[in-house]
Amino acid sequence: TSDHLRHVQSMATMPSGAGNISHLKAIILGESLASEENDLVFPSDHFSCQAHVSSPQQYLEMYKRSIEDPAGFWSDIASTFFWKQKWGKPVYSENLDIRKGDIRIEWFKGGLTNICYNCLDTNVEAGLGDKIAFYWEGNDLGVDATLTYTQLLYNVCQLANYLKDVGVKKGDAVVVYLPMLMELPITMLACARIGAVHSVVFAGFSAESLAQRIVDCKPKVVITCNAVKRGSKVIHLKDIVDAALIKSSESGISVDVCLTYENQSAMKRESTKWLEGRDVWWQDVIPKYPTTCAVEWVDAEDPLFLLYTSGSTGKPKGVLHTTGGYMVYTATTFKYAFDYKSSDIYWCTADCGWITGHSYVTYGPLLNGATAVLYEGAPNYPDPGRCWDVVDKYKVTIFYTAPTLVRSLMRDSDEYVTRYSRKSLRVLGSVGEPINPSAWRWFFNVVGDSKCPISDTWWQTETGGFMITPLPGAWPQKPGSATFPFFGVQAVIVDEKGVEIEGECNGYLCVKSSWPGAFRTLYGDHERYETTYFKPFPGYYFSGDGCSRDKDGYHWLTGRVDDVINVSGHRIGTAEVESALVSHPQCAEAAVVGIEHEVKGQGIYAFVTLVEGVPYSKELRKSLILAVRKQIGPFAAPDKIHWAPGLPKTRSGKIMRRILRKIASRQLDELGDTTTLAEPNVVDQLIALADV
Numbered sequence: 001t002s003d004h005l006r007h008v009q010s011m012a013t014m015p016s017g018a019g020n021i022s023h024l025k026a027i028i029l030g031e032s033l034a035s036e037e038n039d040l041v042f043p044s045d046h047f048s049c050q051a052h053v054s055s056p057q058q059y060l061e062m063y064k065r066s067i068e069d070p071a072g073f074w075s076d077i078a079s080t081f082f083w084k085q086k087w088g089k090p091v092y093s094e095n096l097d098i099r100k101g102d103i104r105i106e107w108f109k110g111g112l113t114n115i116c117y118n119c120l121d122t123n124v125e126a127g128l129g130d131k132i133a134f135y136w137e138g139n140d141l142g143v144d145a146t147l148t149y150t151q152l153l154y155n156v157c158q159l160a161n162y163l164k165d166v167g168v169k170k171g172d173a174v175v176v177y178l179p180m181l182m183e184l185p186i187t188m189l190a191c192a193r194i195g196a197v198h199s200v201v202f203a204g205f206s207a208e209s210l211a212q213r214i215v216d217c218k219p220k221v222v223i224t225c226n227a228v229k230r231g232s233k234v235i236h237l238k239d240i241v242d243a244a245l246i247k248s249s250e251s252g253i254s255v256d257v258c259l260t261y262e263n264q265s266a267m268k269r270e271s272t273k274w275l276e277g278r279d280v281w282w283q284d285v286i287p288k289y290p291t292t293c294a295v296e297w298v299d300a301e302d303p304l305f306l307l308y309t310s311g312s313t314g315k316p317k318g319v320l321h322t323t324g325g326y327m328v329y330t331a332t333t334f335k336y337a338f339d340y341k342s343s344d345i346y347w348c349t350a351d352c353g354w355i356t357g358h359s360y361v362t363y364g365p366l367l368n369g370a371t372a373v374l375y376e377g378a379p380n381y382p383d384p385g386r387c388w389d390v391v392d393k394y395k396v397t398i399f400y401t402a403p404t405l406v407r408s409l410m411r412d413s414d415e416y417v418t419r420y421s422r423k424s425l426r427v428l429g430s431v432g433e434p435i436n437p438s439a440w441r442w443f444f445n446v447v448g449d450s451k452c453p454i455s456d457t458w459w460q461t462e463t464g465g466f467m468i469t470p471l472p473g474a475w476p477q478k479p480g481s482a483t484f485p486f487f488g489v490q491a492v493i494v495d496e497k498g499v500e501i502e503g504e505c506n507g508y509l510c511v512k513s514s515w516p517g518a519f520r521t522l523y524g525d526h527e528r529y530e531t532t533y534f535k536p537f538p539g540y541y542f543s544g545d546g547c548s549r550d551k552d553g554y555h556w557l558t559g560r561v562d563d564v565i566n567v568s569g570h571r572i573g574t575a576e577v578e579s580a581l582v583s584h585p586q587c588a589e590a591a592v593v594g595i596e597h598e599v600k601g602q603g604i605y606a607f608v609t610l611v612e613g614v615p616y617s618k619e620l621r622k623s624l625i626l627a628v629r630k631q632i633g634p635f636a637a638p639d640k641i642h643w644a645p646g647l648p649k650t651r652s653g654k655i656m657r658r659i660l661r662k663i664a665s666r667q668l669d670e671l672g673d674t675t676t677l678a679e680p681n682v683v684d685q686l687i688a689l690a691d692v
């Protein structure tokens with residue numbers, strides 16, 4: 001096709017000698033791409049012509065500059081934001097090499113700014129005051145609301161004034177346990193406005209998990225709502241907070257204020273349990289505060305938020321992001337990866353309880369003055385057509401979601417999709433786990449009518465923003481590949497010894513130098529930060545992901561290589577699930593592995609050894625699953641409990657997970673050498689009990 005030729009031609013004329021991007025040679029030459037035409041999906045001429053980055057060549061020129069002159073590249077972009085005081089010199093400073101001392105990353109240090117001011121005030125001043133910032137779509141059909149930039153600013157200021165009034169100061173933590181109501185981004189922004197550090201806890205986490213986070217970051221104030229409707233279920237969030245606050249006070253952490261939003265569509269205030277003196281109704285106090293609030297100017301390196309995520313040990317990690325670099329990075333990645341234009345209507349289905357909701361529901365879109373949809377409910381309620389109903393209702397142009405949702409909707413009739421027009425859509429996005437090519441194709445062909453490029457964005461809580469992502473107008477896509485690194489990201493693949501491998505290869509995904517959106521530490525545990533991310537391969541940030549690169553230089557993420565499993569795009573540590581299981585009085589030992597799951601990507605498979613003399617039963621299985629739901633949250637419930645009178649261990653007592661993974665996935669002919677086990681016969685015993 002002429003499209004195809006045009007692209008190959010533009011690749012053939014690419015500047016060579018692009019320094020650190022030598023692995024893009026195949027793209028530069030274009031030849032191998034041409035030989036694989038069937039795997040490639042080209043953006044239309046129409047799309048590319050209007051895009052911010054419209055050819056591989058343009059990408060390469062920008063990428064080259066971002067790598068050769070990061071300070072110049074990023075300070076040009078940063079200058080488009082409002083700074084009360086410009087940053088000093090150097091623009092950034094870093095040490096990513098553990099052999100050379102402490103790990104340290106700083107961007108725009110000395111600069112004074114405020115991310116809330118850049119999200120709201122600057123947009124209002126630029127004339128966007130009456131533009132819709134958020135369309136809010138409630139769980140139930142017909143329940144909705146809007147907020148313009150001016151209204152959002154007013155709401156944020158009122159809450160900010162209240163928080164100051166109850167003693168929240170710059171640097172103080174505020175824990176937020178809210179569902180997808182407007183009050184969630186309002187709260188994040190109000191904290192940012194006064195320099196407080198928000199820590200949003202996904203409102204699907206249990207009281208136990210919430211308490212653990214409260215104990216770790218010691219907030220003065222917790223903000224929640226009484227209840228929320230998800231699908232046809234009502235979830236009493238305030239009860240969960242009450243239980244968490246009892247638990248945290250047992251650890252000596254007491255919270256002064258529990259600000260509670262009355263979510264009337266789910267529950268009336270009369271039925272809400274209340275602790276006088278501590279609990280305050282949002283609606284009773286916030287509207288009384290002034291709608292203006294002076295901004296607290298903070299250093300670019302002052303903390304913006306903490307977000308807890310799972311690692312390979314039981315204790316969640318408090319990922320800390322700072323202000324300036326994160327602001328510049330989320331705004332820029334949003335603009336380029338979605339080819340955002342001011343006329344777009346953007347919808348990301350993620351919850352603000354995860355990093356996606358921080359960077360690409362709240363900050364990235366608002367920094368760009370975008371109009372975004374916020375959806376309270378379940379994506380398949382009341383039926384699997386709901387997403388497309390919402391797309392048509394708000395004329396959504398950019399739709400960003402997770403492969404697990406795509407796979408689950410794919411199982412229903414296409415008619416749920418095709419009965420809606422979806423003609424507003426122009427860009428699709430995917431995040432959370434690798435998207436399998438068949439889900440990619442369904443998303444592309446059925447949802448996007450074969451005309452919308454898909455941005456398969458690879459990134460992490462730790463990275464703050466997109467790291468490897470298509471730029472939709474620039475690249476021909478390969479279904480299932482996240483394509484190429486974003487500007488400023490020196491993504492490399494290393495072998496077991498930490499040696500970078502060039503060309504076509506498979507190994508561990510690392511990053512060689514810092515980018516503005518990188519996390520700066522794990523809250524209260526800088527040593528764990530260094531050990532987890534910078535020690536495995538000295539000189540590099542280690543992502544925890546495996547990755548291969550094909551002969552055209554495209555990147556293919558292959559999943560986690562550590563003890564973290566990815567269930568429906570949610571990160572869960574096997575150790576967390578194990579410790580929840582052994583908290584059950586009848587469970588002596590547990591070993592958890594991930595297995596392939598048709599919809600969730602990965603499922604949780606738990607081997608459990610029971611306390612001496614306890615018989616295994618259906619009821620016990622149920623109560624073990626319940627223990628995990630209670631300790632972590634419903635989304636972490638094991639898919640399979642496998643009774644294991646004994647576990648395969650080495651003579652030194654280490655559980656051989658490799659063998660457990662094979663048993664779990666029923667790849668029994670691939671068990672490998674089992675003779676080194678302390679008791680080789682436990683393997684046969686486990687196989688025999690697989691379907692008990």
Ligand code: WT7
Pocket residue numbers: 309355356430431432433434435456457458459460461462482543544545557559560566569570571
């Ligand atoms: C892990 C990070 C980043 C927001 C959502 C999850 C996996 C994420 C992709 C993708 C392949 C992906 C990785 C990563 N992941 N996006 N597009 N392709 N894998 O954030 O909870 O910090 O999890 O999610 O394994 O390490 P998170």
